[in-house]
Amino acid sequence: MRQHVNPLSINFNQIERIPSLREMFRDSTLNLHLDIGCAAGDFLFDLALVNTSWNYLGIEIREKLVKNAKLKVLEKEVKNLYFVFGNANNILNDVQSKFIFKNLKSISFNFPDPWFKKRHNKRRVIQPRFINTLSNSLQKGTLIFIKTDVKDLFDHMDCTISSNFYFKTIEKKDFNYSKSFNPDKVKTNREKYVIANQLDIFERIYIKI
Ligand SMILES: C[S@@+](CC[C@H](N)C(=O)[O-])C[C@H]1O[C@@H](n2cnc3c(N)ncnc32)[C@H](O)[C@@H]1O
Numbered sequence: 001m002r003q004h005v006n007p008l009s010i011n012f013n014q015i016e017r018i019p020s021l022r023e024m025f026r027d028s029t030l031n032l033h034l035d036i037g038c039a040a041g042d043f044l045f046d047l048a049l050v051n052t053s054w055n056y057l058g059i060e061i062r063e064k065l066v067k068n069a070k071l072k073v074l075e076k077e078v079k080n081l082y083f084v085f086g087n088a089n090n091i092l093n094d095v096q097s098k099f100i101f102k103n104l105k106s107i108s109f110n111f112p113d114p115w116f117k118k119r120h121n122k123r124r125v126i127q128p129r130f131i132n133t134l135s136n137s138l139q140k141g142t143l144i145f146i147k148t149d150v151k152d153l154f155d156h157m158d159c160t161i162s163s164n165f166y167f168k169t170i171e172k173k174d175f176n177y178s179k180s181f182n183p184d185k186v187k188t189n190r191e192k193y194v195i196a197n198q199l200d201i202f203e204r205i206y207i208k209i
Pocket residue numbers: 003004005007036037038039040059060061062086087088089110111112113114124125188189190191
């Protein structure tokens with residue numbers, strides 16, 4: 001399995017259309033959470049199997065992982081979980097994806113990038129244009145969660161989001177997780193690794209105003 005793929009490759013210019021909510025989920029009226037860079041989707045399976053009053057959507061750029069995750073959804077008959085393959089930037093900047101923003105309650109970027117070097121800035125998933133798209137399209141009150149173990153990447157994501165007038169930081173200590181997409185504070189695979197290795201975690205929550 002390839003560890004990294006270049007999101008700027010022309011291979012990702014052709015995007016997978018996000019199906020309608022009715023095609024993706026048994027109950028399309030449930031709250032919707034989007035996880036960007038969901039890898040094999042383990043985190044989303046853990047959430048979807050327990051929190052059946054939420055729908056979960058994952059976007060991942062490594063095709064094999066998405067294929068396997070889709071098979072697992074069918075095998076386990078999970079009706080509140082869906083995976084889309086591609087570069088999240090290309091998919092969500094596309095006009096065909098606009099409908100998804102109206103229904104989103106929250107988005108997570110968990111340890112999203114392997115692109116640490118400054119010269120690879122443009123490969124990082126959080127880009128000014130992308131944040132601009134989100135600020136123009138998300139409903140007021142939609143939450144964005146970012147989490148990483150790399151301080152430079154955190155600063156880059158935080159600076160890009162905070163520079164946008166329509167996103168305000170929420171203090172983590174004031175945040176009530178019980179009503180969120182992740183009431184039990186389930187951890188992603190990368191997060192478990194980071195904790196086991198006693199590395200730092202940098203995280204922030206924003207709300208669209
Ligand atoms: C370090 S892994 C973290 C996986 C998982 N979120 C976790 O916390 O365990 C980052 C994931 O983001 C994916 N990714 C990176 N850039 C992406 C992009 N532009 N669009 C979609 N997925 C992306 C990578 O392929 C990889 O699976």
